[in-house]
Structures are given as structure tokens and as C-alpha cells.
Amino acid sequence: MKVLVPVKRVIDYNVKVRVKADSSGVDLANVKMSMNPFDEISVEEAVRLKEKGKASEVVVVSIGPAQASETIRTALAMGADRGILVKTEGEVEPLAVAKILKAICEAEKPGLAILGKQAIDDDSNQTGQMLAALLGWAQGTFAHNLELDETSATIEREIDGGLQTVKVKLPAVMTTDLRLNEPRYASLPNIMKAKKKPIDEKTAADYGVDTTPRLKVLKVTEPPKRQAGIKVKTAAELVEKLKNEAGVI
Amino acid sequence: MAALVIAEHTNTALKDATAKTVTAASQLGGPVHVLVAGQGCAAAAEEARKLSGVETVLVADSPLYAKMLAEPMEALLLSLADKYDALLAPATTNGKNYMPRVAAKLDVPQISEILAVEGPNTFRRPIYAGNAIQTIEAPSGKKVITVRTTGFKAADGGGSAALQQVPAAADPGLSSFVNEELSKSDRPELTAAKIIISGGRGMQSGDNFHLLDRIADKLHAAVGASRAAVDAGFVPNDYQVGQTGKVVAPELYIAVGISGAIQHLAGMKDSKVIAAINKDEEAPIFQVADYGLVADLFKAVPEFEEALTKAGY
Numbered sequence: 001m002k003v004l005v006p007v008k009r010v011i012d013y014n015v016k017v018r019v020k021a022d023s024s025g026v027d028l029a030n031v032k033m034s035m036n037p038f039d040e041i042s043v044e045e046a047v048r049l050k051e052k053g054k055a056s057e058v059v060v061v062s063i064g065p066a067q068a069s070e071t072i073r074t075a076l077a078m079g080a081d082r083g084i085l086v087k088t089e090g091e092v093e094p095l096a097v098a099k100i101l102k103a104i105c106e107a108e109k110p111g112l113a114i115l116g117k118q119a120i121d122d123d124s125n126q127t128g129q130m131l132a133a134l135l136g137w138a139q140g141t142f143a144h145n146l147e148l149d150e151t152s153a154t155i156e157r158e159i160d161g162g163l164q165t166v167k168v169k170l171p172a173v174m175t176t177d178l179r180l181n182e183p184r185y186a187s188l189p190n191i192m193k194a195k196k197k198p199i200d201e202k203t204a205a206d207y208g209v210d211t212t213p214r215l216k217v218l219k220v221t222e223p224p225k226r227q228a229g230i231k232v233k234t235a236a237e238l239v240e241k242l243k244n245e246a247g248v249i
Numbered sequence: 250m251a252a253l254v255i256a257e258h259t260n261t262a263l264k265d266a267t268a269k270t271v272t273a274a275s276q277l278g279g280p281v282h283v284l285v286a287g288q289g290c291a292a293a294a295e296e297a298r299k300l301s302g303v304e305t306v307l308v309a310d311s312p313l314y315a316k317m318l319a320e321p322m323e324a325l326l327l328s329l330a331d332k333y334d335a336l337l338a339p340a341t342t343n344g345k346n347y348m349p350r351v352a353a354k355l356d357v358p359q360i361s362e363i364l365a366v367e368g369p370n371t372f373r374r375p376i377y378a379g380n381a382i383q384t385i386e387a388p389s390g391k392k393v394i395t396v397r398t399t400g401f402k403a404a405d406g407g408g409s410a411a412l413q414q415v416p417a418a419a420d421p422g423l424s425s426f427v428n429e430e431l432s433k434s435d436r437p438e439l440t441a442a443k444i445i446i447s448g449g450r451g452m453q454s455g456d457n458f459h460l461l462d463r464i465a466d467k468l469h470a471a472v473g474a475s476r477a478a479v480d481a482g483f484v485p486n487d488y489q490v491g492q493t494g495k496v497v498a499p500e501l502y503i504a505v506g507i508s509g510a511i512q513h514l515a516g517m518k519d520s521k522v523i524a525a526i527n528k529d530e531e532a533p534i535f536q537v538a539d540y541g542l543v544a545d546l547f548k549a550v551p552e553f554e555e556a557l558t559k560a561g562y
């Protein structure tokens with residue numbers, strides 16, 4: 001079966017973002033961009049499925065600016081087979097992303113689509129679930145473990161109280177959580193090989209999707225800053241401060 | 250602007266997250282209904298009736314909703330959505346699981362993890378791990394919202410809402426529940442606790458978390474962890490506090506052997522008071538801590554326990 005993996009280009013997780021002085025957004029000029037960390041986990045899982053003979057082909061998709069092709073190349077270097085770049089300008093909301101992915105799923109007919117549980121920039125945590133709903137497919141979100149057979153997937157999920165296992169019919173959508181696997185680093189030969197793998201270029205219009213945002217960002221501001229407090233010298237002093245000064249114990 | 254709050258509950262009891270979501274819903278300015286979907290959930294529905302500001306409690310009691318799986322929840326919510334201008338769920342793993350499906354089917358954007366209601370169409374929400382706060386305006390029309398419960402106080406008791414049974418929707422037949430491994434603990438839940446003590450990689454092993462357990466028992470605290478401690482297998486996944494774990498805002502958060510990475514801070518920096526124990530005085534956690542103790546935790550934590558005992562805890 002074919003596996004589809006949407007990957008998003010986001011600000012690198014090590015970068016501390018700065019809000020622009022005019023409150024119009026965050027400053028993304030010259031900051032390091034990388035693949036969303038959850039999407040690396042998705043690519044790894046898909047490539048492992050291929051290595052185990054459970055997947056026939058791994059197709060990665062990114063929706064974004066021209067530079068998102070770098071993110072696709074990273075996935076190809078990890079072992080994915082080919083890419084689709086849907087070029088868009090400006091921000092694309094999760095619902096529009098899901099509509100584009102729906103059209104791609106209808107054309108590519110994957111048995112499984114693996115997405116990240118959230119993108120670390122916008123932290124929406126919606127795209128996979130929206131895609132599943134639009135296709136009328138089942139979903140296994142926040143995946144901790146996957147067992148795949150021909151017609152179903154058994155997915156262990158990280159939930160608030162612990163772990164939950166569900167069985168879903170295929171085709172289905174899975175979203176990945178942190179502990180599903182540890183993504184590999186691409187080797188130099190594989191990075192070279194990835195340069196020859198095909199990337200198809202499309203636009204949102206090719207799929208008939210209007211990407212105009214529906215939510216209007218009025219402003220983006222800094223959260224209230226916390227001041228560093230004081231250092232105490234002993235554990236006994238800590239208890240004393242928490243009790244008598246802060247009054248929280 | 251009628252709002253429907255989808256309750257988070259255990260069938261036998263309502264969770265605190267529900268009462269907080271009711272507060273957010275009330276701020277939209279219209280009548281508030283609560284949906285309790287579950288199996289054998291009469292007791293939870295009874296608790297929901299008492300929340301002040303709630304007009305009606307809808308009960309969908311069926312084996313289909315026993316585990317609130319996303320596909321049957323989507324069908325149920327779509328069968329009710331016509332009557333409401335807004336649907337709100339707490340941003341728990343349940344709410345995050347089914348709500349985007351409903352938004353997609355209604356063809357509206359989901360407004361994720363709101364921290365504040367500024368007006369009927371205007372909300373504040375965190376982005377970039379809470380390093381920026383966005384004020385957004387949604388189009389008028391139906392809204393699908395998840396609520397970051399640390400942003401809202403729980404609605405009081407003292408209400409007496411009407412009770413109304415609603416029929417189950419057709420079973421989509423796409424998914425089934427297999428099993429669950431829930432962490433058992435007599436301690437308060439992380440997201441509801443007034444005091445939390447969390448351990449990081451510095452704890453070195455799962456066994457060493459007993460040092461924190463002993464403090465937690467004295468202070469009626471919950472125990473949390475950094476991602477590094479969970480990844481290392483010291484404690485289960487549901488202990489993780491942070492951008493991609495649980496977001497907490499207790500009265501007191503004590504970080505032990507945690508460096509204070511942005512992803513961790515994202516989950517706890519709205520705590521009222523933060524205390525940190527770390528042997529590295531340069532650790533970023535000290536930049537947000539009200540009280541910092543630079544010390545080896547294996548010495549400092551037992552001393553902390555002893556000092557608590559002396560102080561009568």
C-alpha cells in the first residue's frame with residue numbers, strides 16, 4: 001500500500017521567536033527553518049513500513065513557499081520515494097491544507113496518511129483530523145505505536161490519562177506523537193540520491209482549493225514576561241519562603 | 250449566540266475542564282448547554298446540571314460514546330450542531346481528537362486553544378509554544394473552539410439546569426476501542442492540581458522519582474516530568490508537561506533537575522509561583538523561577554522533605 005506523508009516547513013524548534021514591534025506577527029526573517037519535528041517522526045514511520053515490506057511507496061507532500069521543496073528533499077533523503085510541492089503564498093489555514101490533502105489522497109489513493117500531531121509554529125493540532133473527516137476515514141491521533149495489516153491499523157495513542165489502543169479500518173489517517181520512533185539522520189549518499197528523486201510542482205488552484213484565510217489576525221503580542229526571582233541558599237529557606245512569603249504551601 | 254459545551258468526564262464524575270469551558274462559553278454572551286456523551290453517564294450529567302450558567306444538559310448515553318472515539322463523536326455533534334452558534338470543548342486529548350473533524354464537516358476553521366474571549370468573534374490564543382499571543386477574529390457564523398483551560402476559572406456550582414436525553418447518531422463503523430492502560434494514582438491530576446512537582450533528566454532513573462512522590466504526598470501535589478524524563482522511560486507519557494504535553498498553571502510548580510527548555514516552559518510558565526532545584530546555576534529554568542536553589546537534587550530534595558516535616562507538613 002502507498003503511504004502519504006504531509007510535511008511542513010516551520011521555524012526550527014531551537015529558535016526563540018520574537019514578536020514584531022508593530023504587533024503584525026512574529027519575525028521570521030533570516031531565522032532557521034526545518035521540518036516540523038513531528039513530521040520527521042511520520043517520515044521515519046513510513047520509511048520503516050516500506051523497509052518491512054508493508055508499504056510499497058512513500059509519497060511526501062508539502063504545502064508552502066518554494067523553499068518547502070527543501071523540506072521535501074529532507075524527507076526524500078530519509079528514504080521517501082517522491083514528493084509533491086503545492087506552492088502557496090502567505091499563510092494557509094489547516095482547513096485549506098486538509099482540503100488540498102484530500103484532493104491529493106483521492107488522486108494517489110494511499111492506504112494510510114501519516115501526519116504530525118501538531119506543527120510547532122501554530123500548534124493547531126487539527127490538520128490530520130480534518131483530513132480524516134473530509135475523506136470520511138477513521139483516525140488514530142497521537143500515535144505511540146502502530147501495527148498495520150492489510151485492512152486495518154491498530155494504533156496505540158498517548159492520551160491524557162495514559163495510553164489507549166484503537167483499531168481503525170483502512171484507509172485511515174494517523175497523527176504521530178513524540179515516542180513513536182526516533183527519526184534517523186540522512187546519510188550523505190542518501191542526501192545525494194535524494195537530489196535525483198522527482199518532485200511534482202502544483203498549485204492550490206490545481207486542486208480547486210481557495211486558500212484565502214478565514215481567520216483574521218488582529219495582532220500578535222508578547223506574553224506577559226516573568227521576572228527571575230531570588231536564589232535561596234538552602235532547602236529549609238525554600239520551604240520558609242514558599243510558606244511565609246509566597247503563601248503557596 | 251447559543252453555545253454547546255462538550256463535557257470531559259469519566260461517566261461517574263465531571264472533570265474540572267468542563268466547568269472551565271463553561272466559563273469560556275458564558276463569555277460568548279448567549280445561553281449555554283452542556284453535552285454529556287458517554288455510557289452510563291447519568292452521574293456526570295447530574296454534576297453538569299449544577300454548574301452555574303448552564304441552561305440545559307443534553308445526555309447521549311450509548312455504548313458508542315463509552316470512549317468518546319472521534320468518528321462517532323463527530324456524527325453525534327453534527328446531529329446537534331444546527332441548533333448552536335458555537336461548539337466548545339476543552340483542549341484535552343479527547344477534545345483535540347474529535348473537534349477538528351466537526352469543524353471540517355461544518356466547513357469552518359477551528360479556533361484552537363483559546364486563552365481569552367475578547368468579544369463574540371474575537372479570541373486570544375498562544376502560538377509558537379506560547380512565545381507569542383495572537384488575537385484573531387473569526388468570521389461571524391458557526392464557531393468551533395477548543396479551550397485552554399488554564400485561561401479560565403471553573404464555573405461555580407449552585408445551578409439547576411434542565412436535563413434532556415438526545416438520541417445516539419448512526420455508528421460510522423470505522424473504528425473500535427481495543428484497550429487502555431491508564432496511570433493509576435491517588436494524587437490529583439496534573440491539570441487540576443494546585444501544586445505540581447516535576448522531575449527531569451537530572452532525576453537519572455524512574456526509581457528516583459520516589460524522592461518527588463514523597464514530597465507530593467506531603468503537599469497533596471501532582472507529579473509531572475519533562476519530555477527527557479518520559480523519553481528515558483522514568484515515568485509514563487501522561488506525566489509530560491510542555492508544548493506537546495500538558496499545559497498546567499498551578500499555584501506552585503517545583504521543577505527538579507529540569508533545564509527549562511522553551512518547550513517545557515511553554516507548559517508551565519503561567520504557574521503562579523515557580524521554584525527550581527538545579528545544580529547548574531546557568532540553567533534557563535532560573536530565568537523564570539521565583540525561587541531558585543542551586544544544589545544537587547539528591548541532597549536538596551531529601552532536605553526539602555525534612556524541612557517540610559519540620560514545618561508540620
Ligand SMILES: Cc1cc2nc3c(=O)[nH]c(=O)nc-3n(C[C@H](O)[C@H](O)[C@H](O)COP(=O)(O)OP(=O)(O)OC[C@H]3O[C@@H](n4cnc5c(N)ncnc54)[C@H](O)[C@@H]3O)c2cc1C
Nearest residue numbers: 006007063092093094115116118119122123124125126127
Ligand atoms: C502568526 C500566524 C498565525 C496563524 N494563525 C492561524 C490561525 O489562527 N488559524 C489557522 O487556522 N491558521 C493560522 N495560521 C496558519 C498556520 O501557520 C498553518 O499554515 C496552518 O494553519 C497549518 O496549521 P498547523 O501547521 O498548526 O497544523 P497542525 O494541525 O498543527 O499540523 C499537523 C500536521 O499537518 C500537516 N501539515 C500542516 N500544514 C502543512 C503544510 N503546509 N504542508 C504539508 N503538511 C502540512 C503536517 O503533517 C503537520 O505535522 C497562522 C500562521 C501564523 C504564522
Ligand SMILES: Cc1cc2nc3c(=O)[nH]c(=O)nc-3n(C[C@H](O)[C@H](O)[C@H](O)COP(=O)(O)OP(=O)(O)OC[C@H]3O[C@@H](n4cnc5c(N)ncnc54)[C@H](O)[C@@H]3O)c2cc1C
Nearest residue numbers: 449450451475476477491492493494506507508513528546
Ligand atoms: C517537537 C518537540 C517537542 C517537545 N515537547 C516537549 C514538551 O512538551 N515538554 C518538555 O519538557 N520538553 C519537550 N521537548 C524537549 C525539550 O526541548 C528538552 O529537550 C527537554 O525539556 C529537556 O528535559 P530536561 O530539562 O529534563 O533535560 P535536560 O535539558 O538534559 O536538563 C537536565 C537538567 O538537570 C540538571 N541536573 C542534572 N543532574 C542534577 C542533579 N544531580 N541535581 C540537580 N540538577 C541536576 C542539569 O543541570 C540540567 O539543567 C520537545 C522537543 C521537541 C523537539
